[in-house]
Amino acid sequence: MDGFRIPIGQHVDSLVDGLQEHVGFVFDWINDVVYATVMGIESVLLGIPFIVFVVITALIAWKLAGKGVALFAIIGFLLVNNIGLWQPAMQTLSLVLTAEIITLLVGLPLGIIIAKHKGLDNSVRPVLDLMQTMPAFVYLIPAVMFFSLGRVPGVMATIIFSMPPMIRLTSLGIKQVPNDLVEAGHAFGCTPYQLLVKVELPHALTTIMAGVNQSIMLALSMVVIAAMIGAGGLGSMVLRGVQRVNIGLGFESGLAVVILAIFLDRITQGLGKKKQEF
Amino acid sequence: MDHKVVVENLVKIFGKNPSRGVELLQQGVAKDEILSSAKLTIGVADVSFHVDAGEIFVVMGLSGSGKSTLLRCLNRLHEPTAGKIVIDGEDITAMTRPALREFRRTKIGMVFQNFALYPNRTILDNVAFGLEIRGVEKDARQKIAQETIELVGLDGWENQYPSELSGGMQQRVGLARALALDPDILLMDEPFSALDPLIRKEMQEELLRLQEKMNKTIIFITHDLDEALSLGDRIAIMKDGWVVQLGTAEEILNNPEDEYVVKFTEDVDRSKILIAESVMHKPLAVALLEKDGVNVILRKIDKHGLSSILVVDGTHRVVGGLHPEDLVRAKKEGLSIKDIPVHEVSQTLLSTPLRSLLEMSSDTAFPLAVVDEDQKLVGVIARSHMLAALARRGVI
Ligand SMILES: Nc1ncnc2c1ncn2[C@@H]1O[C@H](COP(=O)(O)OP(=O)(O)O)[C@@H](O)[C@H]1O
Numbered sequence: 127m128d129g130f131r132i133p134i135g136q137h138v139d140s141l142v143d144g145l146q147e148h149v150g151f152v153f154d155w156i157n158d159v160v161y162a163t164v165m166g167i168e169s170v171l172l173g174i175p176f177i178v179f180v181v182i183t184a185l186i187a188w189k190l191a192g193k194g195v196a197l198f199a200i201i202g203f204l205l206v207n208n209i210g211l212w213q214p215a216m217q218t219l220s221l222v223l224t225a226e227i228i229t230l231l232v233g234l235p236l237g238i239i240i241a242k243h244k245g246l247d248n249s250v251r252p253v254l255d256l257m258q259t260m261p262a263f264v265y266l267i268p269a270v271m272f273f274s275l276g277r278v279p280g281v282m283a284t285i286i287f288s289m290p291p292m293i294r295l296t297s298l299g300i301k302q303v304p305n306d307l308v309e310a311g312h313a314f315g316c317t318p319y320q321l322l323v324k325v326e327l328p329h330a331l332t333t334i335m336a337g338v339n340q341s342i343m344l345a346l347s348m349v350v351i352a353a354m355i356g357a358g359g360l361g362s363m364v365l366r367g368v369q370r371v372n373i374g375l376g377f378e379s380g381l382a383v384v385i386l387a388i389f390l391d392r393i394t395q396g397l398g399k400k401k402q403e404f
Numbered sequence: 405m406d407h408k409v410v411v412e413n414l415v416k417i418f419g420k421n422p423s424r425g426v427e428l429l430q431q432g433v434a435k436d437e438i439l440s441s442a443k444l445t446i447g448v449a450d451v452s453f454h455v456d457a458g459e460i461f462v463v464m465g466l467s468g469s470g471k472s473t474l475l476r477c478l479n480r481l482h483e484p485t486a487g488k489i490v491i492d493g494e495d496i497t498a499m500t501r502p503a504l505r506e507f508r509r510t511k512i513g514m515v516f517q518n519f520a521l522y523p524n525r526t527i528l529d530n531v532a533f534g535l536e537i538r539g540v541e542k543d544a545r546q547k548i549a550q551e552t553i554e555l556v557g558l559d560g561w562e563n564q565y566p567s568e569l570s571g572g573m574q575q576r577v578g579l580a581r582a583l584a585l586d587p588d589i590l591l592m593d594e595p596f597s598a599l600d601p602l603i604r605k606e607m608q609e610e611l612l613r614l615q616e617k618m619n620k621t622i623i624f625i626t627h628d629l630d631e632a633l634s635l636g637d638r639i640a641i642m643k644d645g646w647v648v649q650l651g652t653a654e655e656i657l658n659n660p661e662d663e664y665v666v667k668f669t670e671d672v673d674r675s676k677i678l679i680a681e682s683v684m685h686k687p688l689a690v691a692l693l694e695k696d697g698v699n700v701i702l703r704k705i706d707k708h709g710l711s712s713i714l715v716v717d718g719t720h721r722v723v724g725g726l727h728p729e730d731l732v733r734a735k736k737e738g739l740s741i742k743d744i745p746v747h748e749v750s751q752t753l754l755s756t757p758l759r760s761l762l763e764m765s766s767d768t769a770f771p772l773a774v775v776d777e778d779q780k781l782v783g784v785i786a787r788s789h790m791l792a793a794l795a796r797r798g799v800i
């Protein structure tokens with residue numbers, strides 16, 4: 127047995143090479159779309175006057191999560207601006223938002239499909255487990271191989287890391303719709319599409335929003351790791367603080383991440399609760 | 405006229421390769437045995453019956469006897485394993501998916517035991533659900549929904565959510581949701597079982613009140629004999645997937661087919677079955693054919709405020725009835741009661757069920773005469789008595 131080593135690494139290598147060779151255009155396309163999205167969102171966030179941004183986010187926070195969170199948003203963002211981290215904070219926000227949009231676009235349909243096919247559920251579950259337990263650093267390697275360095279591989283690594291809860295909770299939400307509600311839908315002549323949009327999704331919304339919340343939190347936790355492959359933003363400020371043993375900078379950048387995280391967390395939680403208030 | 409719903413040799417078996425079970429059933433193997441030997445569950449075993457338009461057909465049986473399965477085959481929420489279901493001449497079992505959806509959207513409504521209301525929709529949107537699925541425009545469907553909400557007595561609640569309503573009210577919503585589609589057929593799976601007894605009674609009355617207006621064909625499931633008796637035109641009793649007896653309430657009570665049915669009927673309060681004796685009144689006054697003259701009879705009528713009077717002979721047997729107008733004329737013209745017309749009066753025995761009486765009394769100005777075995781008059785039933793009695797027991 128000793129002499130033989132199963133060449134897992136080799137196989138992964140050749141798989142990646144093969145993909146790049148044969149379907150490289152797909153990666154190019156993905157690269158373009160993701161890049162355009164990140165930069166688009168970033169230029170909007172940085173394009174609007176700071177004070178307008180604060181007012182808008184405070185209003186959103188007020189509407190969805192109450193006065194306290196609105197006040198927190200105002201003070202938090204003023205602080206981030208004050209310590210000179212506004213630009214990296216907005217870069218990070220646009221990265222997280224882009225990752226979340228794609229996570230939603232992919233995770234929601236996948237979650238629905240998995241909920242509807244029991245067989246699929248059994249085969250996807252271990253993959254999701256693997257995705258979630260694999261150290262996040264590992265995602266940097268394929269991200270770099272396919273998309274080199276910069277924002278796009280940062281977004282891609284973030285997406286892979288934050289996708290599982292989106293899929294899991296969507297599928298859970300759909301499966302949790304009480305059987306008699308589904309049966310009533312059928313009894314009234316729903317098409318499968320009507321059943322999904324008028325019965326299942328509305329009922330699963332709270333759980334799905336919990337998925338959105340969790341995946342955003344995971345995306346934020348990837349900020350520093352993604353910065354290692356050039357994703358920029360607050361992550362790179364943290365890294366700079368570490369490299370230069372600049373505790374002050376590291377702490378300030380970390381604080382800005384925390385402020386963003388709390389804001390996004392309360393907003394998405396509020397969204398889930400709002401919809402649930404019947 | 406053709407029957408509204410015809411079910412022929414319907415079989416529903418759960419499990420892998422259910423057609424194997426059909427053979428076993430035909431060989432007469434019992435449900436338990438089929439389950440243990442073939443791992444198949446008999447939901448409905450070879451059931452045939454029909455339901456007429458406007459009828460309330462009740463299916464009754466213990467839990468697990470196959471009632472829900474039978475009902476769900478009628479709109480194919482369960483795919484029948486074998487047999488045929490014909491509604492309005494159309495074979496439901498042969499319908500394509502789109503045809504089936506259309507059928508569910510227009511012809512057949514369903515009410516569920518646990519209401520199955522959508523918690524995130526208002527009452528109005530719950531009631532409008534079926535119309536929304538049918539593709540009716542928002543304004544139109546909300547208008548219909550609003551009218552239906554009023555019909556079931558819930559106006560003012562349309563903007564609340566189901567969780568804000570009591571159980572009884574929620575089931576009114578469930579009923580309204582089905583009625584909003586104006587379906588010919590209503591399937592109701594133990595709709596009142598989750599409600600407490602008083603509310604339950606109230607809902608039964610409500611259903612009968614609505615049914616009088618709408619005349620739907622209703623297939624109603626219950627495990628409660630009292631409910632079956634007060635609602636059902638006919639009752640089918642199920643056991644282990646089979647229909648063991650089918651008939652009117654009287655037929656089933658008087659002639660229970662087997663032990664299982666007897667068990668059901670034993671604890672029924674017999675007074676709930678209304679018979680002539682239980683609703684008749686003592687006659688306030690009668691005209692004695694041999695003795696009374698015109699003036700005496702008129703005085704009797706006057707004193708008791710009667711609108712007509714029965715005439716009996718010396719042995720107290722009913723001869724017929726007299727109209728006051730005829731008596732007044734006789735008095736003016738100096739005639740005797742032998743000279744004025746004595747109208748025929750319907751007679752009935754003490755034990756006749758009220759159901760049959762309703763039909764008898766509808767076309768006569770005289771009350772029904774209730775007589776004993778010797779044909780002696782013992783009571784009268786005015787049509788108003790009958791209705792009052794029925795209403796008191798919550799039958800109408
Ligand atoms: N979806 C199902 N899968 C397997 N067995 C079922 C299913 N639905 C009902 N059954 C079985 O069919 C039989 C009849 O059930 P049901 O129609 O629900 O009875 P009831 O409504 O009279 O209580 C029971 O033995 C039940 O376990």
Ligand SMILES: [Mg+2]
Nearest residue numbers: 471472473594
């Ligand atoms: Mg049942």
